[in-house]
Amino acid sequence: MMGLALVRGMAFCYSYRPDKAELNNELGMIMAYELAPLPYSKDALEPHIDAATMEIHHGKHHAAYVANLNKAVAGNAALENKPLDQLLASLSTVPDNIRTAVRNNGGGHWNHTFFWKLMGPKAGGAPTGALAEDLTATFGSVAGFQEKLEAAGLGRFGSGWAWLVVNRSSKLEIISTPNQDNPIMDGSGLPVLGVDVWEHAYYLKYQNRRADYLKAWWNVVDWSAVAANYAAAKK
Numbered sequence: 001m002m003g004l005a006l007v008r009g010m011a012f013c014y015s016y017r018p019d020k021a022e023l024n025n026e027l028g029m030i031m032a033y034e035l036a037p038l039p040y041s042k043d044a045l046e047p048h049i050d051a052a053t054m055e056i057h058h059g060k061h062h063a064a065y066v067a068n069l070n071k072a073v074a075g076n077a078a079l080e081n082k083p084l085d086q087l088l089a090s091l092s093t094v095p096d097n098i099r100t101a102v103r104n105n106g107g108g109h110w111n112h113t114f115f116w117k118l119m120g121p122k123a124g125g126a127p128t129g130a131l132a133e134d135l136t137a138t139f140g141s142v143a144g145f146q147e148k149l150e151a152a153g154l155g156r157f158g159s160g161w162a163w164l165v166v167n168r169s170s171k172l173e174i175i176s177t178p179n180q181d182n183p184i185m186d187g188s189g190l191p192v193l194g195v196d197v198w199e200h201a202y203y204l205k206y207q208n209r210r211a212d213y214l215k216a217w218w219n220v221v222d223w224s225a226v227a228a229n230y231a232a233a234k235k
């Protein structure tokens with residue numbers, strides 16, 4: 001599969017003509033956004049997140065967001081070439097007739113890309129350093145933060161996400177968003193950590209027990225990735 005940077009570069013080259021292998025969607029157009037492979041094997045998060053869930057979640061759900069985002073922006077070069085976070089931060093400038101599709105599918109693409117990188121094999125444990133100190137200062141303890149994040153996820157009616165963000169006041173805050181919305185869309189914060197509470201994220205293994213999924217999820221959280229997000233958000 002071609003890399004995104006290469007596809008984008010070629011979009012600006014007038015002499016470039018794609019060959020058949022590069023016409024990689026059913027509309028016969030070059031894809032603006034691409035699904036990256038999972039950064040680990042689909043069974044790497046067992047037993048907490050099962051391989052079947054990972055396969056469907058990444059290979060079907062996330063893939064569908066990417067495909068539908070590409071369909072929505074097809075033919076609009078300005079949108080096709082915009083970095084996804086900038087696209088989501090400027091939804092009000094997206095044409096009315098595709099704005100909802102860009103919001104839902106662009107949000108889905110961004111959120112899942114972020115989510116996969118928060119998890120890893122042999123992860124879990126506890127945060128360290130500035131992240132641990134600031135979580136403790138803000139929420140009383142790391143365990144207190146975890147309880148509040150789980151409560152935000154449990155309290156989200158229907159489908160959505162619970163997030164730890166650095167808010168506009170540069171403080172850590174827990175928020176929740178519906179559907180595939182995220183804190184970039186309204187500028188409420190820069191995501192540090194986010195957990196998917198759509199049923200597709202847990203139903204095969206946990207059925208209706210969202211609380212059990214949320215508790216188990218901490219076993220696959222890669223705190224070094226979370227700490228890197230925190231450092232970036234604080235800049």
Ligand code: MN3
Nearest residue numbers: 061196198201
């Ligand atoms: Mn999901």
